[in-house]
Amino acid sequence: MPREKLHIRTLKERYNVGTSPLREALSQLIAKDLVISENQRGFYVSDISIDDLTDIYQARAKIESLCIEMAFQKGDDHWEANALAASHRLNKYSESEHIDMEEWQNRHSAFHKSLVAGCMSPRLLQIRHSLYEKSTRYRNLWLKENISNTETLGINQKEHTELLNLALSRDTEGATRLIEDHILTPVEIIKKSLSQL
Amino acid sequence: MPREKLHIRTLKERYNVGTSPLREALSQLIAKDLVISENQRGFYVSDISIDDLTDIYQARAKIESLCIEMAFQKGDDHWEANALAASHRLNKYSESEHIDMEEWQNRHSAFHKSLVAGCMSPRLLQIRHSLYEKSTRYRNLWLKENISNTETLGINQKEHTELLNLALSRDTEGATRLIEDHILTPVEIIKKSLSQL
DNA sequence: TAATTTAAAAATGTCGACATTATATAAAAG
DNA sequence: CTTTTATATAATGTCGACATTTTTAAATTA
Structure with a gap:
């Protein structure tokens, strides 16, 4: 859902992957404006309005x-x-x-x-x-x-x-x-x- | 230069960073179309024409x-x-x-x-x-x-x-x-x- | 009771080691 | 001599552990 926090640990377990591929996937979603990231504060689903x-x-x-x-x-x-x-x-x-x-x-x-x-x-x-x-x-x-x-x-x-x-x-x-x-x-x-x- | 291969090892040494931040930086450059990547074959500077x-x-x-x-x-x-x-x-x-x-x-x-x-x-x-x-x-x-x-x-x-x-x-x-x-x-x-x- | 400080817990981001895949080199066959 | 196969080398991409930062909770103070 929009604004939802995306916990690294949870996603790693859900998709059975390590840190690197997950973070790169998130990078791609950021490029598509579907995810935003704040430095040292993690990833969130982009808001809608x-x-x-x-x-x-x-x-x-x-x-x-x-x-x-x-x-x-x-x-x-x-x-x-x-x-x-x-x-x-x-x-x-x-x-x-x-x-x-x-x-x-x-x-x-x-x-x-x-x-x-x-x-x-x-x-x-x-x-x-x-x-x-x-x-x-x-x-x-x-x-x-x-x-x-x-x-x-x-x-x-x-x-x-x-x-x-x-x-x-x-x-x-x-x-x-x-x-x-x-x-x-x-x-x-x-x-x-x-x-x- | 365009078409130039971007060696992970070389870049890691040049910028004194580990694998993860470097790959994420490359991901951002890919989003800007300045770098392209082929699976399992590494990264290259985008060509110009x-x-x-x-x-x-x-x-x-x-x-x-x-x-x-x-x-x-x-x-x-x-x-x-x-x-x-x-x-x-x-x-x-x-x-x-x-x-x-x-x-x-x-x-x-x-x-x-x-x-x-x-x-x-x-x-x-x-x-x-x-x-x-x-x-x-x-x-x-x-x-x-x-x-x-x-x-x-x-x-x-x-x-x-x-x-x-x-x-x-x-x-x-x-x-x-x-x-x-x-x-x-x-x-x-x-x-x-x-x-x- | 509210606000501030302190301590504990959880999460993020980085690193270097390792397994897998691709490339380059040498050997063997046609 | 060219092509194919086998081997060795090098590079990529993945993982889990660790250090740093943020968040939560508890304790102290006003």
């Missing part, structure tokens, strides 16, 4: 928008084809009988990834991925609320097909506006979940 | 542009005042007799920081700072070429005052175009330096 939630999602929206804008300039035939394929995979699965949320998430993120891939910038894609990971704890709150919520999923699906069409017609302005809204949609719902904690 | 140079500087240009765009929307009186002050400090120093490059860099980055600070997004500012750090190795090549090059400094200075004016008049389009050019300016020079290595 509405301010942080808002900031991360707004940054994500802007970065995604930027990647898409660049992708629309640089994207070639292969980019279009891959986006089309990813959209198809997501579409088909969204219409299927039983939806496994993990598989849906895989296809969902694969679709968005196929769109931004066209920007051809490793660094921007890395930044985007990093922000996506940082938003995971908040996104999980959204998933708990919206598990098997077919209505929300339906709206989502409409936006995805529209996004693909905007991509194929290279409508930068329309796509950037839509993607920013698309990403920011869950924020209000998550804010409520956060308040209830 | 023209592709990487180009990608980093283009990403920086886009992020800086984004921050400025947002700052122009959200910036208040204090933001304007701080930018004005930072601009003044940079201006005065650029006109002074003897220029210490380190002090000039401090005032230079302080000026740009004062502009983007108005975007009010900790995450975006963090991303911006991280990219700036990643570009340091390339920027140092530029500094070696342009140490005490008053001509380059003069052009730079013009752009800075123009940037401030665009900020005070909230000319988003003009400012974003200028800042992107401003950041990308050194790229061609650095490319040449890189080729000569």
Whole structure:
């Protein structure tokens, strides 16, 4: 849980490892902003807050928008084809009988990834991925609320097909506006979940 | 040097530390993309390349542009005042007799920081700072070429005052175009330096 | 009773030894 | 002479013990 103390001894016993690998693992989690450390005072799970939630999602929206804008300039035939394929995979699965949320998430993120891939910038894609990971704890709150919520999923699906069409017609302005809204949609719902904690 | 092997034993002796602190330090450098590690094969200084140079500087240009765009929307009186002050400090120093490059860099980055600070997004500012750090190795090549090059400094200075004016008049389009050019300016020079290595 | 000091307990961070893995060298085979 | 195999050397990564610091608890003082 956020703010929770991470005791070295406890973690060593739980994962059956020594000091070194554990501390290095914690170092990696610090790099991901999931853990913070105070000198000589140990490690803690990073805190969450509405301010942080808002900031991360707004940054994500802007970065995604930027990647898409660049992708629309640089994207070639292969980019279009891959986006089309990813959209198809997501579409088909969204219409299927039983939806496994993990598989849906895989296809969902694969679709968005196929769109931004066209920007051809490793660094921007890395930044985007990093922000996506940082938003995971908040996104999980959204998933708990919206598990098997077919209505929300339906709206989502409409936006995805529209996004693909905007991509194929290279409508930068329309796509950037839509993607920013698309990403920011869950924020209000998550804010409520956060308040209830 | 890029690609150089980092021997644990050597580093331990050089810095007079044990295994753990050294490996944790390396972990932090990995997070900054300055060092890479291959499992069971040790640590290496990250490579540099023209592709990487180009990608980093283009990403920086886009992020800086984004921050400025947002700052122009959200910036208040204090933001304007701080930018004005930072601009003044940079201006005065650029006109002074003897220029210490380190002090000039401090005032230079302080000026740009004062502009983007108005975007009010900790995450975006963090991303911006991280990219700036990643570009340091390339920027140092530029500094070696342009140490005490008053001509380059003069052009730079013009752009800075123009940037401030665009900020005070909230000319988003003009400012974003200028800042992107401003950041990308050194790229061609650095490319040449890189080729000569 | 509250605040401060002192002592005990627990936790962190560092070290050097050791086991495992990769690399370099020499020997053997094709 | 080249390629393969076997051996020796060197380097990495892991572990548990130890020293230092922080936290908790008890005792003393005002």
